[in-house]
Amino acid sequence: MTVKPLQDRVLIKVMEAETKTASGIYIPDTAQEKTQTGTVIAVGDDEESITVKAGDKVMYDKYAGTTISIDSVDHLIVKSSDILAVVN
Numbered sequence: 001m002t003v004k005p006l007q008d009r010v011l012i013k014v015m016e017a018e019t020k021t022a023s024g025i026y027i028p029d030t031a032q033e034k035t036q037t038g039t040v041i042a043v044g045d046d047e048e049s050i051t052v053k054a055g056d057k058v059m060y061d062k063y064a065g066t067t068i069s070i071d072s073v074d075h076l077i078v079k080s081s082d083i084l085a086v087v088n
Contacts, residue, residue: 008046012038
């Protein structure tokens, strides 16, 4: 399935939550926090308000967007204003 965001929306592939700490302790699903980072997959056609491009790793607002599943992978459609930062 192909999804093309419209206007000032951005499609983000959600990064998987860490299942293990740096010291090797496993984190159960119930204790994992919702991840707030992901990779931009596609952007809308509003070039004036969108400052990210496909391939950028971004941090977004915790309660932003709409979650969708594309080929059994979690994605998020957010407004460009809900993107907080580009991360390296």
